[in-house]
Amino acid sequence: MAHVHYKFSSKLKYDTMVFDGLHITLRDLKRQIMDREKLRAGDCDLQITNAQTKEEYKDDEDLISKNSSVIVRRIPMVGVKSSGGKTSKTM
Amino acid sequence: MAAKRKVEVTVPAEESDQLLIRPLGAGQEVGRSCIILEFKGRKIMLDCGIHPGLEGMDALPYIDLIDPAEIDLLLISHFHLDHCGALPWFLQKTSFKGRTFMTHATKAIYRWLLSDYVKVSNISADDMLYTETDLEDSMDKIETINFHEVKEVAGIKFWCYHAGHVLGAAMFMIEIAGVKLLYTGDFSRQEDRHLMAAEIPSVKPDILIIESTYGTHIHEKREEREARFCNTVHDIVNREGRCLIPVFALGRAQELLLILDEYWQNHPELHDIPIYYASSLAKKCMAVYQTYVNAMNDKIRKAININNPFVFKHISNLKSMDHFDDIGPSVVMASPGMMQSGLSRELFESWCTDKRNGVIIAGYCVEGTLAKHIMSEPEEITTMSGQKLQLKMSVDYISFSAHTDYQQTSEFIRALKPPHVILVHGEQNEMARLKAALIREYEDNDQVHIEVHNPRNTEAVTLNFRGEKLAKVMGSLADKKCVQGQRVSGILVKKNFNYHILTPSDLSTYTELAMSTVKQTQAIPFTGPYSLLVCHLRTLTGDVEELDGTEKNTLKIFKSITLVHEVGMVMLEWIANPLNDMYADAVTTVVLEVQSNPKAQKVMESQCVIVDMEVYQARLEVMLQDMFGEDCVEFRDSSNLAVTVDGKTVLICLETRTACYEDEGTEDDSLKEMVELAVQRLYDALNPVI
Numbered sequence: 001m002a003h004v005h006y007k008f009s010s011k012l013k014y015d016t017m018v019f020d021g022l023h024i025t026l027r028d029l030k031r032q033i034m035d036r037e038k039l040r041a042g043d044c045d046l047q048i049t050n051a052q053t054k055e056e057y058k059d060d061e062d063l064i065s066k067n068s069s070v071i072v073r074r075i076p077m078v079g080v081k082s083s084g085g086k087t088s089k090t091m
Numbered sequence: 092m093a094a095k096r097k098v099e100v101t102v103p104a105e106e107s108d109q110l111l112i113r114p115l116g117a118g119q120e121v122g123r124s125c126i127i128l129e130f131k132g133r134k135i136m137l138d139c140g141i142h143p144g145l146e147g148m149d150a151l152p153y154i155d156l157i158d159p160a161e162i163d164l165l166l167i168s169h170f171h172l173d174h175c176g177a178l179p180w181f182l183q184k185t186s187f188k189g190r191t192f193m194t195h196a197t198k199a200i201y202r203w204l205l206s207d208y209v210k211v212s213n214i215s216a217d218d219m220l221y222t223e224t225d226l227e228d229s230m231d232k233i234e235t236i237n238f239h240e241v242k243e244v245a246g247i248k249f250w251c252y253h254a255g256h257v258l259g260a261a262m263f264m265i266e267i268a269g270v271k272l273l274y275t276g277d278f279s280r281q282e283d284r285h286l287m288a289a290e291i292p293s294v295k296p297d298i299l300i301i302e303s304t305y306g307t308h309i310h311e312k313r314e315e316r317e318a319r320f321c322n323t324v325h326d327i328v329n330r331e332g333r334c335l336i337p338v339f340a341l342g343r344a345q346e347l348l349l350i351l352d353e354y355w356q357n358h359p360e361l362h363d364i365p366i367y368y369a370s371s372l373a374k375k376c377m378a379v380y381q382t383y384v385n386a387m388n389d390k391i392r393k394a395i396n397i398n399n400p401f402v403f404k405h406i407s408n409l410k411s412m413d414h415f416d417d418i419g420p421s422v423v424m425a426s427p428g429m430m431q432s433g434l435s436r437e438l439f440e441s442w443c444t445d446k447r448n449g450v451i452i453a454g455y456c457v458e459g460t461l462a463k464h465i466m467s468e469p470e471e472i473t474t475m476s477g478q479k480l481q482l483k484m485s486v487d488y489i490s491f492s493a494h495t496d497y498q499q500t501s502e503f504i505r506a507l508k509p510p511h512v513i514l515v516h517g518e519q520n521e522m523a524r525l526k527a528a529l530i531r532e533y534e535d536n537d538q539v540h541i542e543v544h545n546p547r548n549t550e551a552v553t554l555n556f557r558g559e560k561l562a563k564v565m566g567s568l569a570d571k572k573c574v575q576g577q578r579v580s581g582i583l584v585k586k587n588f589n590y591h592i593l594t595p596s597d598l599s600t601y602t603e604l605a606m607s608t609v610k611q612t613q614a615i616p617f618t619g620p621y622s623l624l625v626c627h628l629r630t631l632t633g634d635v636e637e638l639d640g641t642e643k644n645t646l647k648i649f650k651s652i653t654l655v656h657e658v659g660m661v662m663l664e665w666i667a668n669p670l671n672d673m674y675a676d677a678v679t680t681v682v683l684e685v686q687s688n689p690k691a692q693k694v695m696e697s698q699c700v701i702v703d704m705e706v707y708q709a710r711l712e713v714m715l716q717d718m719f720g721e722d723c724v725e726f727r728d729s730s731n732l733a734v735t736v737d738g739k740t741v742l743i744c745l746e747t748r749t750a751c752y753e754d755e756g757t758e759d760d761s762l763k764e765m766v767e768l769a770v771q772r773l774y775d776a777l778n779p780v781i
Contacts, residue, residue, distance in 0.1 A: 009155040038149075040149060075155070075156070076548045
C-alpha cells in the first residue's frame, strides 16, 4: 500500500492517494486525482509539481515515487476552447 | 503551460511600472468571474464566482495559479452566482487574509441567494464546495461600502458607481499610484422599472475592464420586449397552458414581477389566473428589496412613499411544490434560472410533454445548462433521474438580463476613451466580434488610440505605466519662491504613493513623525584625583570649560559634553549625534586612561593652551625674512607687521592674522594671499591641536 500526498495549491490541507507498487505514473496520478475530486470538465488539466524540489513533472510517463508530496494546480487545457463542460452534464 | 510565474526582476515590485491583469475565470467565457490585478506590489481580486454550467471543483476559477495569501483586496461587483458564488469557499477554505468589499445590498442578498443555491444544489453534501455554515461564517469577513464612498486599503484607493443590472450592482474604480482602472462587472445603460442606468464616471480611467456578454448584438427596444413578454404569457394561459418562467429568486425576478403585476392590473380577464412566485426565500428577499430602496431609481423611491410597489396584488408566494395545486392555467416563476435542479427543473419536467404549456427563458443562459440546451429546440430532454422526455412545450427566449449591448458599450467607451480596454465575461466568438468592431470604430481616429485585449483564462495582459515622480515641497521650505536650478534640501517623506519634502522641524506638523532628541548618559568609574583628570583633558583639547555655580565639579568639553565628578565615578552627558558621540568617545578614553594609571606624571599646566605671542612674533619675523628677504619685513608696532615686495606693502595684523594692502588700490592679490597663508600656517603649527 503506497501513498502519495497531494495538495491543491489554493487549499490548506493535504489529501492522500493510495496505490500499489513503488511508483505511480503521472498519467495515472492525474486520472486518480481527477476522479477523486470529480473534475470532469473536458478543458481542465492538472499541473503536478514536487512539493520539496518545486520541480514540475512534465512527461506522462514520469514516475512519482511513494510517500512523495506533490502540489496540484488546476489549469486550462491549452488549445481547447473553454466551454461549459457539455461532455459530462446530464441533459 | 500557464504556471505560476516567479519573475526575476532587479526592480522590486513596488517600484516597477508593470501592471498585470489576469483573468482566472470569465476570460473568453461567461461564468466564474475572477480577475487578478497586480500593480506596485499590490494584488487585487475582482469578483469570485462559480460557473453555473459546471459542478464541484470544476466550477471554480483557476485559483491555483495565485497564492490566496498574497491578495490584499477582494472586490465583489454584485450578487449573481457567477460573480460571488465561490466567495464562501475562498474566504473559508483558502489562505486568503485580505479584505473583502461589496455594497450593502449585495451583502444582504448574497446571504440568501447563496443559501438558496446550497439548498437547491443537486449534488451530494461531500461534493459541495461549501456549506450553509461556511456561508454564515463568511459574512463577518465581508465589509461594505456605499456608492461613491472612497476607501483606501494598503495604498489602493477605490470607490464604486451604480451599474444598473441588479440591485446593488457596482462598477469599481481603483486607483494605485495615480493609475486608474474601472471594472464594470455586469452593467446596463438602460433604466428599467426599479433600477437606474449605469453611471458614466466623471473620472476617466486608464484601463477599462468591461463585460462583453452580448458582444455586437443590439437589444430590442424596452417597450417591445415587455410587450412581447406579456403577450407570450397571455397566449400561453389563453390556451389553458402553464407558463413557467425560471429565474433566480432575486435579481431580474423583481423586474418581471413588476411587469406582470402591472399587466394583470390592466387585464381584468386574467384576474382568475394565478401568478406564483415560488421561492422559500421570498419573504426574506422582499424585505431586502424594501430596505435598499435608496439603491434604486427615483421613480421607485417616489412610489414607495405612496404604497409599496413590491407588495403585489396579483402575485402570491409559493413555498414549495407541496403547496401547489396544479389545476388549470397558471404562471409560475421558480428558481434556479438555468434549470440545473430545484423547483424550476421539477416543474419543467412535469410540464414539458404538454404542448399547451410554455417556458419563457428570461435571462442569459450559460453553456452547459438545460436552459441553454432547450433554446436549440431539441426533440427530447433528459430529466434529473436520467429519463428521456419529449419536449413539446413552447420555448421562448425574451431576455431581461440587463446587460449592455453594442450600442451601450460603444457609447460608454466613447465617453471614457480609455487607452486600454480588456474584454471579459463573453463567449469566445461574441467577444472576438466585439473586439473587431471596437477596433474598427477607432481605426481611422488619429486622436483617440484604444488598445483592446481579450485574454483567455490564466493569460495575462501586461501594461506599462510610467508614472511621474512628483514630490511636493511643504511647510517652511515652501515659504520662499523657488528658482530653476536652486537646490532644495529636506527630508523626503513617502506615504503610499505621495512624496513630500519637509524640513525636520515641520515633520510633526505634516506627518505623524516627530523629531526627538536623544540624550546619552555614561557613567565611568573613576577614583583618581580630579585635578589630574582636568589636566589630561586640557591636553586633549583647549575647549575645556569649568562651570561655576554647580555643587559638584562640572566641566563642559568641546562645548557639548558635560562631565560631572561624582563620588567614585564620572558622569558624561551629551545630546546624541555623530559628532558628539565621537567627542564623548575621546573623553571616555582619557578618563579611562587616567583611571588606569593614576600615578601618571602631573603635566605642567603652563605647557598647554596659550600661544606665546612673543615667541610667535619672533618666529614669524624669521619666516617672513626667509621668504622675502631681510629688508622687506618691518614691525610697525607690537601687533602689526609690514612686508614690502616690489613696491607693494602688505600690512599684517597679528591678532586677527589678516593681511591687507597699505595702498588700497593694489590689484594683484597674490602677494596678500601668500602672506596671509604663511602667517596663518605658522600660527597653526605653533598651536596645540584642537
